[in-house]
Amino acid sequence: GAGVSQTPSNKVTEKGKYVELRCDPISGHTALYWYRQSLGQGPEFLIYFQGTGAADDSGLPNDRFFAVRPEGSVSTLKIQRTERGDSAVYLCASRDRMNTGELFFGEGSRLTVL
Amino acid sequence: GENVEQHPSTLSVQEGDSAVIKCTYSDSASNYFPWYKQELGKGPQLIIDIRSNVGEKKDQRIAVTLNKTAKHFSLHITETQPEDSAVYFCAASFGNTPLVFGKGTRLSVIA
Numbered sequence: 001g002a003g004v005s006q007t008p009s010n011k012v013t014e015k016g017k018y019v020e021l022r023c024d025p026i027s028g029h030t031a032l033y034w035y036r037q038s039l040g041q042g043p044e045f046l047i048y049f050q051g052t053g054a055a056d057d058s059g060l061p062n063d064r065f066f067a068v069r070p071e072g073s074v075s076t077l078k079i080q081r082t083e084r085g086d087s088a089v090y091l092c093a094s095r096d097r098m099n100t101g102e103l104f105f106g107e108g109s110r111l112t113v114l
Numbered sequence: 115g116e117n118v119e120q121h122p123s124t125l126s127v128q129e130g131d132s133a134v135i136k137c138t139y140s141d142s143a144s145n146y147f148p149w150y151k152q153e154l155g156k157g158p159q160l161i162i163d164i165r166s167n168v169g170e171k172k173d174q175r176i177a178v179t180l181n182k183t184a185k186h187f188s189l190h191i192t193e194t195q196p197e198d199s200a201v202y203f204c205a206a207s208f209g210n211t212p213l214v215f216g217k218g219t220r221l222s223v224i225a
Contacts, residue, residue: 043203055210103213107155
């Protein structure tokens with residue numbers, strides 16, 4: 001698999017539940033980004049990692065959202081006490097160098113909170 | 115922070131005609147301006163980008179222009195084909211800051 005892989009592709013949960021979304025970036029890509037895309041909108045930045053550390057988490061909407069990348073490869077976005085407003089497509093992207101360059105996106109994880 | 119505005123939100127053209135999508139940005143420090151194409155159920159895919167040291171870039175039927183003074187940039191698609199139908203996003207960033215995206219333009223090419 002040469003591309004960015006995201007699982008699950010679809011997740012339906014109930015309000016108040018905990019959710020984890022996984023991203024497997026392109027091998028060797030050191031920078032990893034999480035974006036959220038609501039219906040009819042552009043991707044909105046959440047957080048990005050350079051290696052294992054979060055270089056910028058200014059886009060996380062509140063403390064219910066958290067992300068990790070413990071070994072500098074796979075990343076997990078964690079959402080606690082989900083709310084209906086969290087429903088969106090969560091996109092992961094990676095790039096091969098920290099400075100400006102092409103972002104390679106996965107197909108996203110569609111989260112629906114009932 | 116950066117703010118990117120994109121127009122129009124929807125665009126319909128006849129096959130073979132040209133399509134133009136325009137974006138403005140607010141942060142004069144931004145120096146990288148990519149365009150992404152997103153098909154239904156897929157992630158966005160880069161189609162062309164431009165950096166602030168050039169005013170125009172072309173790749174076959176696709177071209178992008180940048181006016182740094184006015185802080186706007188445009189995507190031009192010539193000889194449109196049905197497979198060009200998708201949602202297009204402009205974006206802007208400076209250095210290693212995350213890309214800020216516009217709200218998208220849904221392009222429909224009518225055969």
